[in-house]
Amino acid sequence: MDLIDLSSVPAADEARGEFLDQLCEELELDYASYAALSPVSGGVQGYANYPAAWKEFYMRRAFHLIDPTISTSARSIAPVDWGRFDRDERFKTVFGPARDFGLFSQGLTVPVRGPYGDCGLLSVTRECSSSEWRSLKRKIVGNLQTAAVHFHDAVMQGEALSRMLRAxxxxxxxxxxxxxxxxxxxxxxxxxxxxxxxxxxxxxxxxxxxxxxxxxxxxxxxxxxxxxxxxxx
Amino acid sequence: MDLIDLSSVPAADEARGEFLDQLCEELELDYASYAALSPVSGGVQGYANYPAAWKEFYMRRAFHLIDPTISTSARSIAPVDWGRFDRDERFKTVFGPARDFGLFSQGLTVPVRGPYGDCGLLSVTRECSSSEWRSLKRKIVGNLQTAAVHFHDAVMQGEALSRMLRAxxxxxxxxxxxxxxxxxxxxxxxxxxxxxxxxxxxxxxxxxxxxxxxxxxxxxxxxxxxxxxxxxx
DNA sequence: GCGTCTATTGGGGAAAACCCGTAGGTGCCC
DNA sequence: GGGCACCTACGGGTTTTCCCCAATAGACGC
Missing domain, CATH: 1.10.10.10 (Winged helix-like DNA-binding domain superfamily/Winged helix DNA-binding domain)
Structure with missing residues (x-):
């Protein structure tokens, strides 16, 4: 299972990074990330506007293989609040170091699936009080749902297109x-x-x-x- | 492939019919329906607050086998407006008679999927002008997305169904x-x-x-x- | 017209897959 | 202990697929 940092790919992918920035701005969020799980290729493809150092650290350690935001959300239908994750070994392995990079373990992941078993995970974080977080969540969950669908759709369209050309x-x-x-x-x-x-x-x-x-x-x-x-x- | 009218099942299912009624009321819709597709058995299970006569007609003709709102939306990631369906034979077969039952062919279907290949389709209709419909859509699509996720989640929790649908x-x-x-x-x-x-x-x-x-x-x-x-x- | 390409149909035989069983050993759960 | 699901293995017979062969008909370009 490979992890590909799509943000390093130019072309239309840059627009996707901007989309995440825009999402954060409009919905009062700190960071946003998107991961596409393809059962077909078996890979994980990701976009994120996390600090570059964290992205590099994450990829170098291959955290996508154990990240609870991925493994748990990929089995869910509804959005998953990170507060509901077990504080187990895997969680600590990923979220322990995350704190050192200025990341807070308060977040939400919205799963969305396509008809081919493909799964997209849109995750967002925000450092604030619990009560603030709860009200923010309620306010933006609908938008996140829609954004996730659109993002996943765009990624899948692009992949389908490139596949067609190689097919x-x-x-x-x-x-x-x-x-x-x-x-x-x-x-x-x-x-x-x-x-x-x-x-x-x-x-x-x-x-x-x-x-x-x-x-x-x-x-x-x-x-x-x-x-x-x-x-x- | 069987079509089971879950509205005939008592228990918690009645609450689901009410949920659809409530959805219609809150979002200014005429009718709402939900269909769960099983990848394994190929079966379709549905709830709807359509007129009883139409539901019976639909089931008797086994329209679920050709209904474009099902076949097309089941292959989509994003919500599908019924206006984008091909006006082909299948469409006419279903939507022709529908008109006689007081149903309008202006609607939207929101697909939602679970991790086991299970697929839920939340469809809503509203008879109004095109411009009104466009603005209504924009306004409610987020809510519909959330509602679809919740509905699908609830249905999947139901043991009998989840056993049938689960991989x-x-x-x-x-x-x-x-x-x-x-x-x-x-x-x-x-x-x-x-x-x-x-x-x-x-x-x-x-x-x-x-x-x-x-x-x-x-x-x-x-x-x-x-x-x-x-x-x- | 003439070569070429693709879609079509066919025969015959080998190979593989499929369906109907039976059956022993294991491990797990009530 | 008994039921249940899993993994293992075998036999006989039927169906289906696969492979090599040939052949016709239409479309297309030169």
Whole structure:
């Protein structure tokens, strides 16, 4: 599992950093970060406007592997207040040093998911009194929800686009057949559905396998999903 | 794929119908509905405060199988305005009769997902001018997002439902074998790799297929990927 | 027209996957 | 102790997929 600091990537990614800054300003927050968990690539991609020193420290220690804001929030539906984390070993490992970098362990993470098992986590922090934090939370949780959805959408669009450019040229017919295969249909079924011979279905499927560099049909389906060519049913 | 009208279930479910009524009242909406999609069984479970006659009509025709508010929104991250649906055959089949029941085709669906591939769709409608609708949308989308999350969370807490929707517990061995299958290995290969009989591999694979509700191995691989059980190679 | 490319269909046979069982050993929980 | 889920293994038979082969028809460009 790799951690990629997208803030080091130029182009449209800079706009995303600015978006986080803007979010902080508008919602009276100290810091904001976004992490995209891709079960497909298995990686974590992050943006944050934390101090550069903390980001570097975090990446060097590979904290994304144990960070409770990631592991816990990724299993939640609703926003998670950091105050609800267990004060366990993992928590201390991450939030102990964080304090030395001027970071406070009062925050909130809003999870958002896409249809491919992809998960985005928008986290924000604010150093203030508990009561202030509670009222702030109530006020901004709706906006955060919306912001998280938009951010995740933008990131996924970008990723989908770049994948498309790298993806092999799968014909319409091949894609169609892969989609039905992923839906659990046999070659005969698909032939009936598309009103073509099951032999033809087999040819297209083989062609798709070759283009995807897959040895078997299940592998081809997996790769097609990873490349965004088809969607799991 | 079954459609179950949860509003016919008593207990806590009645409170959920009231929640929808309350939502409509507070946000100046005509109707609201919620649908939970199960990735495993492929089933749809819904609550709605639509007219009873429409609900019955909808269920009798099994519109949940073709309803664009379901099929399209289930693949989206962000809220989907019904105005953006293709005016295709499916759309007409559902929204044509809807008009006869006093329903307007101006609406919005907010998708929300949990960590197990479960998906909830909160839909709302309001009959008014386009400009009014646009400003209303902007005003309430944050609240709808929050409401959808809470609703989905509440529904998922319900044990009966969560059991049905939750990703089945795939054993370590099954997961391991699914992963190798997705990597393009044959059952014989996997048997050699894991130093077990290829028949045993087949048994595990069959068991995994059954747990995932998949008819074929490619389908099982697709679902396992979506559920985050395995990663494509 | 003529080569080329893609989509289509087909045969035959080998290989793999799938379905129906049975069955022993393990570990866990009530 | 008994039930339950898991991992392991085997057999026989059916279905499906896969592979190598050939062939036709339409589209496209030169």
């Amino acid at each position: 092999p040229q799968i014909s319409t017919r091949e894609k169609e057949i892969l989609q039905w295969v992923a839906a659990g249909k046999s070659q005969q079924d698909i032939g009936d559905i598309l009103a073509i011979s099951h032999r033809t279905v087999e040819v297209h499927l083989r062609s798709a396998r070759e283009k995807l560099g897959a040895l078997t049909t299940p592998q081809a389906v997996g790769r097609a999903i990873r490349l965004g060519i088809i969607t799991p049913d | 089945p517990q795939i054993s370590t061995r099954e997961k391991e074998i699914l992963q190798w299958v997705a990597a393009g290995k044959s059952q014989q290969d996997i048997g050699d790799i894991l130093a077990i009989s290829h028949r045993t591999v087949e048994v595990h694979l069959r068991s995994a297929r059954e747990k995932l509700g998949a008819l074929t191995t490619p389908q099982a691989v697709g679902r396992a990927i979506r559920l985050g059980i395995i990663t494509p190679d």
